[in-house]
Amino acid sequence: MSRVVKLALIPGDGIGPEVVAEAESALDAATAESDIRFDKTTFSLGAARYLETGDTLTDDDLAAITGHDAILLGAVGGVPGDPRLKDANIERGLLLRLRFELDHYVNLRPSKLYPGASGPLADPGEIDFVVVREGTEGPYVGNGGSVRRGTPHEVANETSVNTAFGVERVVRYAFALAERRSKRLTLVHKTNVLVHSGGLWKRIVDAVASEHPDVAVDYLHVDAATIFLVANPGRFDVIVTDNLFGDILTDLAGAVTGGIGLAASGNINPDGTFPSMFEPVHGSAPDIAGQQKADPTAAILSVALLLDHLGLRDEAARVTSAVEADVAARGSEPRTTAQIGDAIRARLQA
Amino acid sequence: MSRVVKLALIPGDGIGPEVVAEAESALDAATAESDIRFDKTTFSLGAARYLETGDTLTDDDLAAITGHDAILLGAVGGVPGDPRLKDANIERGLLLRLRFELDHYVNLRPSKLYPGASGPLADPGEIDFVVVREGTEGPYVGNGGSVRRGTPHEVANETSVNTAFGVERVVRYAFALAERRSKRLTLVHKTNVLVHSGGLWKRIVDAVASEHPDVAVDYLHVDAATIFLVANPGRFDVIVTDNLFGDILTDLAGAVTGGIGLAASGNINPDGTFPSMFEPVHGSAPDIAGQQKADPTAAILSVALLLDHLGLRDEAARVTSAVEADVAARGSEPRTTAQIGDAIRARLQA
Ligand SMILES: CC(C)[C@H](C(=O)O)[C@@H](O)C(=O)O
Ligand SMILES: CC(C)[C@H](C(=O)O)[C@@H](O)C(=O)O
Numbered sequence: 001m002s003r004v005v006k007l008a009l010i011p012g013d014g015i016g017p018e019v020v021a022e023a024e025s026a027l028d029a030a031t032a033e034s035d036i037r038f039d040k041t042t043f044s045l046g047a048a049r050y051l052e053t054g055d056t057l058t059d060d061d062l063a064a065i066t067g068h069d070a071i072l073l074g075a076v077g078g079v080p081g082d083p084r085l086k087d088a089n090i091e092r093g094l095l096l097r098l099r100f101e102l103d104h105y106v107n108l109r110p111s112k113l114y115p116g117a118s119g120p121l122a123d124p125g126e127i128d129f130v131v132v133r134e135g136t137e138g139p140y141v142g143n144g145g146s147v148r149r150g151t152p153h154e155v156a157n158e159t160s161v162n163t164a165f166g167v168e169r170v171v172r173y174a175f176a177l178a179e180r181r182s183k184r185l186t187l188v189h190k191t192n193v194l195v196h197s198g199g200l201w202k203r204i205v206d207a208v209a210s211e212h213p214d215v216a217v218d219y220l221h222v223d224a225a226t227i228f229l230v231a232n233p234g235r236f237d238v239i240v241t242d243n244l245f246g247d248i249l250t251d252l253a254g255a256v257t258g259g260i261g262l263a264a265s266g267n268i269n270p271d272g273t274f275p276s277m278f279e280p281v282h283g284s285a286p287d288i289a290g291q292q293k294a295d296p297t298a299a300i301l302s303v304a305l306l307l308d309h310l311g312l313r314d315e316a317a318r319v320t321s322a323v324e325a326d327v328a329a330r331g332s333e334p335r336t337t338a339q340i341g342d343a344i345r346a347r348l349q350a
Numbered sequence: 351m352s353r354v355v356k357l358a359l360i361p362g363d364g365i366g367p368e369v370v371a372e373a374e375s376a377l378d379a380a381t382a383e384s385d386i387r388f389d390k391t392t393f394s395l396g397a398a399r400y401l402e403t404g405d406t407l408t409d410d411d412l413a414a415i416t417g418h419d420a421i422l423l424g425a426v427g428g429v430p431g432d433p434r435l436k437d438a439n440i441e442r443g444l445l446l447r448l449r450f451e452l453d454h455y456v457n458l459r460p461s462k463l464y465p466g467a468s469g470p471l472a473d474p475g476e477i478d479f480v481v482v483r484e485g486t487e488g489p490y491v492g493n494g495g496s497v498r499r500g501t502p503h504e505v506a507n508e509t510s511v512n513t514a515f516g517v518e519r520v521v522r523y524a525f526a527l528a529e530r531r532s533k534r535l536t537l538v539h540k541t542n543v544l545v546h547s548g549g550l551w552k553r554i555v556d557a558v559a560s561e562h563p564d565v566a567v568d569y570l571h572v573d574a575a576t577i578f579l580v581a582n583p584g585r586f587d588v589i590v591t592d593n594l595f596g597d598i599l600t601d602l603a604g605a606v607t608g609g610i611g612l613a614a615s616g617n618i619n620p621d622g623t624f625p626s627m628f629e630p631v632h633g634s635a636p637d638i639a640g641q642q643k644a645d646p647t648a649a650i651l652s653v654a655l656l657l658d659h660l661g662l663r664d665e666a667a668r669v670t671s672a673v674e675a676d677v678a679a680r681g682s683e684p685r686t687t688a689q690i691g692d693a694i695r696a697r698l699q700a
Contacts (some may be wrong), residue, residue: 019563077542080569091542120580122546124473139489144546154514156550160489164504190594192427192441194496195508203500219430223601230470230580230605244540248598251573 005310008068008275011045013090014284015294015337016074022296022341023072025320027303029348030315033086041068041181046284047078049089053206056093062101070306071098071277074299075284092142099135103275104267105166106173107133107243107248110280110301116328121230127257129236130181132174133246135267137166138197140243162197162242165195167204173270174240175208178215184237185209185217188225188245201242215263225249231255254281261295264302266309276309278302292336300344322347352404355660358418358625359561362394363440364634365644365687366424370692372646373422376672377653379522379698380665391418394632401604406443412451415444421627424649425634426488442492449485452624454617456523457483457517457593459600459631461583467502467608471580477607479586480531482524485594485617487516488547490593512547512592516579517554520578524590525558528565534587535567538575538595551592575599579606604631611645612677614652616659626659628652642686647673650694672697 009016009024024121026340027038043065076094078085098199099107112116113119137160144158152214178185185289187205191198209217220228222245228235229252241249279296288294301323307316324345335343356574361367377388400406415421426433428442449457463469463477494508528535531617534638538556542549552569559567570578571596578585579602591599604613613631630648637646651673657666672694685693 011369026379041445089542089545092545096543118474122470139508140543142543142545144395144510144544146546146550148514152514152518154550156512156546158489158510158512158544160494160508160510161508162508164498164502168502192439192598193490193492193594193597194494194508195439195445195492196496197508200496200506223597226576226598226602227605227610230602231609244543247543247573248539248576252576252580252602255577259581260577332622 002037003024003035005070006068007038007040008065008071009040009042010071010073010076011042011044012074012076012284013048013078014075014286014289016046016076016284018292018294018337019296019299020072020074020335023299023303023342023347024151025308025341026300026319026348029345030307030319031208031312032304034312034315040101044094046076047082047085047088047096050088050090051084052090056088056090057097065098066102066274068275070275070310072306073279075280075282077284079286089349095144096140097256098277099267102267102277103269103271104135104274104277105170106266106268106270107135107246109133109246110251111253111255112266113257113323114262114327116330117262119256119258121247122257125232125234127233129233129239129253130177131239131241131246131250131253132170132177133241134166134170134243135248136244137162150247160194160197164200164204167201168208169308171204171208174238175212175215178238179212182237183215185215186225186236186239187217188222188239188241188249189219190245191219192221195240195257196347203242205240209265222248226252227251236242250281260298262297262301264298264305267303268301268309278306294337296337296341297327297344300341308325352387354387354389355420356418357388357390358415358421359390360394360395360421360423360426361392362424362634363398363428364425364636364639366396366426366634367657368423368640368642369644369646369649369688370424371688373649373653374693375695376650376669376698377656378667379695380653381662382650382699384662384665386662396426396443397435397438400438400440401428401434405440406440407447407555415448416452418625418662420625422652423627423655425630425632427634428634429636442668444483444494446452446490448627449617450618452627453619454485454620454624454627455520455618456616456618457596458616458618459483459596459603460614461603463605463607464561464612464674464677466680467577467612469606471606474606475582475584479583479603480527481589481591481596481600481603482520482527483591484516484520484593484601487512488593495502509522510544510547511626512550514550517551518558519557521590522555524588525536525562525565528588529562532587533565535565536575536586536589537567537569538572538591538599539569539582541569541570542571547592555590572598574680576602579603600631610648612647612651614648614650616655618659628656628659642688644687646687646691650691660678668698
């Protein structure tokens with residue numbers, strides 16, 4: 001009896017289709033011997049689609065995607081400054097809309113320095129932490145506006161919205177994750193300045209901490225956290241933080257663990273009400289699109305997160321091991337996107 | 351005929367008094383031969399004062415400070431978690447209140463990797479840039495609040511307020527600075543998510559850029575900016591950004607240029623309506639207070655910024671050179687706060 005997983009593929013723009021192609025083969029190779037079958041639908045979404053049709057994400061697109069079990073996304077976004085995209089906001093209208101509509105309240109971003117990966121730090125030590133970034137609240141809600149736009153009297157406001165409901169559920173997820181890992185959790189915020197939102201986060205972390213006496217909890221202001229990420233990244237295990245701080249910390253974390261070409265992420269709806277979505281942290285990099293220069297590793301590691309989310313732990317572990325072995329064997333010789341994908345797939349088939 | 355400068359000293363908490371003592375001697379040494387005289391008043395402000403009197407910054411304090419020509423501040427803030435400070439917010443009530451009341455709309459934070467300074471990067475290259483951080487707007491305005499506080503239905507909002515007036519003046523300052531430096535300016539924001547505030551910043555930078563055709567302007571999202579700060583910090587000359595992003599970037603910049611013990615800053619009111627305030631970027635570090643373990647270099651470099659602001663360019667340059675020479679000669683042997691201060695002062699007197 002085989003299990004069928006309905007997978008929505010959103011290759012997207014720029015290097016998205018190239019890296020998704022390799023991620024798809026890795027997925028197939030990792031599950032070839034299992035009783036799982038992926039029923040894939042490809043959605044043409046992103047800047048290219050917008051330029052063709054004027055649509056960013058229609059209600060029909062959304063309904064169709066929602067009918068799937070999981071989503072694999074490459075990257076979306078057109079060439080920066082493209083005048084035809086002036087009125088579009090692919091990031092807000094597509095990527096963020098999916099995260100919000102599908103209630104992806106956990107944005108899971110693991111950071112691990114694989115042996116062989118070379119980052120910018122002289123003495124990185126061991127790096128292995130996970131950022132649990134809130135995905136549906138904070139400064140990302142889009143509750144902003146401006147008055148007297150374009151005049152010398154313009155006032156532009158953005159409101160960060162934070163709820164006990166929204167903070168508690170992601171904090172609980174982070175504590176549960178810390179329990180399965182090294183039992184250390186760091187809250188990152190800016191409580192001394194953002195006293196209302198920061199106060200809410202702090203009180204909820206303190207409250208949930210009392211139910212997890214075996215988890216060591218500490219707190220860092222976001223500015224101090226960036227210092228530790230370069231000076232002593234080994235101190236972190238699970239970081240829980242808001243949408244904006246999580247965005248910033250995970251790009252930096254990607255950089256210190258060998259580059260954004262290795263950073264994978266999951267946009268997770270832990271309740272299972274909506275499909276979760278897996279994507280590399282990197283963007284669409286239109287400048288190198290179609291040239292086979294992109295590293296598909298982050299997309300392939302996103303497949304590992306997807307498999308793990310589906311409960312296919314062995315298959316997930318095989319993908320991670322194959323990547324780990326490939327990274328360890330990387331020399332300075334540049335490889336094409338397909339060559340890296342092939343090498344990882346060969347390890348999965350071995 | 352000698353010029354008298356009325357200087358307000360706010361040593362503050364923790365290591366503040368120790369580093370300010372060294373900064374004061376450096377100031378005296380640097381100006382000993384000049385026709386300038388500093389008329390100093392010390393203000394006892396910070397967590398210690400709050401614990402004694404319950405006051406954070408009274409209107410009388412503020413009026414007295416405002417009567418000065420410039421301010422030198424050490425660091426403020428008590429021991430984190432001190433229950434007696436539960437209802438105090440020294441950062442908002444004192445430091446931020448001073449920045450807002452004295453209209454310090456330019457928070458100037460230079461980052462330079464001095465020869466001999468060792469940071470966490472394996473291959474830092476040359477680093478020499480300045481962050482022009484907006485100081486009176488953005489998410490720092492304190493326009494937040496919460497409803498149903500402490501209940502499962504709590505909603506905590508924070509509003510970032512951005513005005514054309516406020517953005518334009520700091521952007522103009524940054525362009526003028528870029529003209530005097532390497533003529534490269536990078537706007538850092540998150541325009542794809544914070545479309546209203548980001549849009550305002552982008553439009554104003556574009557408009558002012560047209561008056562400065564010789565300045566090369568680019569834009570980075572804040573997350574990408576953190577990657578460049580560790581992967582290629584040499585690309586930056588002048589960064590202009592909002593209050594929160596500037597806070598984050600400058601701590602990271604401090605870390606990559608040899609640690610926050612070297613990072614100086616000026617809170618500047620370029621109009622001269624109010625006194626400008628100079629302070630190390632580091633905090634009060636209560637854990638090492640009174641132990642002569644703090645590095646006073648950041649405070650001494652803040653004196654250089656102060657002298658420069660007062661138009662005493664030669665004296666400012668002498669302080670910077672003395673620090674540079676000291677940093678270059680630093681071995682691995684630890685020195686006390688006073689030993690570092692003495693060594694720098696000796697170079698100033700030589
Ligand atoms: C593209 C952008 C909206 C997105 C974000 O800010 O969340 C990206 O930076 C990310 O981290 O996934
Ligand atoms: C203490 C705090 C309010 C302050 C800030 O966030 O501005 C500090 O981090 C700084 O950078 O000067």
